[in-house]
Amino acid sequence: MYLFSRKKIASKVYAISAAVCALFLTIMMAFIFLHQKNEAIRLTNEVRAKLLTIFDENENIADAITTKYTTSLQNGGCEIPALANDNGQWHWQKSALAAGDYGSLFLNTPPGLNERCLLSSAMFVRNYIAKSDLSTKEGFRYIISMRQKMFYFFSSIHSDSFAIEDSTMFNNLQFYIPSMPDYYKRKLTHKLTQKGTVATPIYHDLITRNSAYSVVSFIYDLNSSNVPVAYLLYDHNLEELHGLANTLARHNKWVKITLHETDSPNKLCIYGCDINDHFQTNVESPLSSQFKVITHINIIECIYHSMMFKLLLPFTLLLFVLVVKLTSRYLTRVARHTLIDHLTGLYSRKIESELKHATLESSFFALVDCNKFKIVNDRYGHAVGDKVLQRVADVIKHTIRREDIAIRYGGDEFLIILKTEHKSVAQRVMQRIAEEIARRPIGVNGEAITSTISYGISKFSRDLKTSILLADKEMYKMKKQQAPSPAK
Structure with a gap:
């Protein structure tokens, strides 16, 4: 789109x-x-x-x-x-x-x-x-x-x-x-x-x-x-x-x-x-x-x-x-x-200036963070970290619908704008994304690296910045709820 x-x-x-x-x-x-x-x-x-x-x-x-x-x-x-x-x-x-x-x-x-x-x-x-x-x-x-x-x-x-x-x-x-x-x-x-x-x-x-x-x-x-x-x-x-x-x-x-x-x-x-x-x-x-x-x-x-x-x-x-x-x-x-973000092929944050109020209304916002991404970078190097980000972006790109918008928001964070008025629809999309990412490990020197994500969902509220802040709070709640798991 x-x-x-x-x-x-x-x-x-x-x-x-x-x-x-x-x-x-x-x-x-x-x-x-x-x-x-x-x-x-x-x-x-x-x-x-x-x-x-x-x-x-x-x-x-x-x-x-x-x-x-x-x-x-x-x-x-x-x-x-x-x-x-x-x-x-x-x-x-x-x-x-x-x-x-x-x-x-x-x-x-x-x-x-x-x-x-x-x-x-x-x-x-x-x-x-x-x-x-x-x-x-x-x-x-x-x-x-x-x-x-x-x-x-x-x-x-x-x-x-x-x-x-x-x-x-x-x-x-x-x-x-x-x-x-x-x-x-x-x-x-x-x-x-x-x-x-x-x-x-x-x-x-x-x-x-x-x-x-x-x-x-x-x-x-x-x-x-x-x-x-x-x-x-x-x-x-x-x-x-x-x-x-x-x-x-x-x-x-x-x-x-x-x-x-x-x-x-x-x-x-x-x-x-x-x-x-x-x-x-x-x-x-x-x-x-x-x-x-x-x-x-x-x-x-x-x-x-x-x-x-x-x-x-x-x-x-x-x-x-x-x-x-x-x-x-x-x-x-x-x-x-x-x-476009050249690493992932998703939109970059520059797209924010192009997003109109009419586009954001009747939408849910999902802020996605890659769990323990710093540990992957430190242990395997940034080249492997880039592969993890590309895998996550590829799953997001092929899971969301045509009317949805996926953005690499910064570092290992992604923002997904889901065009729906029902939170249950947004939750199902995000659940499929999380499950698909977990099912698709990355092989490095004979070792499989499994990635997981945390995400938070919020309905559009007033403006883009406010909506993202609400989604960010929900994402950190999910991070606290998740049990720690070492990176492989």
Whole structure:
């Protein structure tokens, strides 16, 4: 029968089990977060790679126009479709005079040879783009000419959505495209930061009516100068950026992707804009000298939305149950070990602190003393004395009932708590113990040593100490009544 406090062990069991599971859950959540962070890094790199691919494609298109433009100037004969003239502005697709799909053109003066060759080269390359496998062939791309106030859009736009005089970019082009990089220095490097200005700052787009920025590539006349003669721009508007990010990050509900200017607070949110900024960490990746891609990770959300976390919760519950069982078994074993007398295998006196009043009520107490035990120790030695105590304890252990409690009370004294309300029952148990001990002598060097005991029985009275004192008095009465018998 386990007498130690179940409540004490239970509280320790649950505390230890909760601590183990909390530690396990913390470690696993950290592992999940690192896994999700790696996913965010991969996602950031994918977004960055996609944007760089768009830039590279724009560079290749600009190179193609440069080549065609340079050779066209050499060969001459740069034919373009007829232009309409409305109030001094020359254009395509602004009136019924336009025929065919040529894109959209706006000029403030009639085009000269350079402008015609630039337009014919752009249209030539534009036709090839439509048949190509470029990812940006449906993107919004246009040319700005520095020599003449000219915008040429590869796509058709509505006549009322754009006018040259309304363009902040054209009227302040040096702000949006401040540098004029040398052709060969630009081409003979892989470093984006050394390619000159690669994008405009973030601005408000008059056509889409939302924030945007443009990738900038340069068109050259290699016959005469290494300085650009026109700019090829590819617009990254919010709608396009949202579509790009949604394609790459549609399953990641815990990230927000933003594009930041490196030297200003301007930014574009391109995915997960409703993700709050609490419990957040960031992953950055440079895009160019002007921009960087930042993926914001909501730590709680990234863990919560992980499939691993959803599997982790029931596993942690099972772990808690397992740890409770193992810890309970271990602590029970330890508790019993500390309360057991190692010589006899009975409870030691330490069990007294664990005995509750309810356990002691309706019980009788028997205090047992081994007769003439000192003589046995003196004559045969303590090893034989230990054997006597073990024999007495073995008889007590196998004679008492399951509900009774046997304690080595000290030296050669034993305390037996008998769960019964009838003294006659307690007397019968103690009589069987005394008779069995007397019947089982111990052999030492061919000599049989017979042991006897004296005992006293008392009913529980007030508390444990009082009950034991009453049993002790009864035991000494029995000792006086017994006739002396020499030890053999």
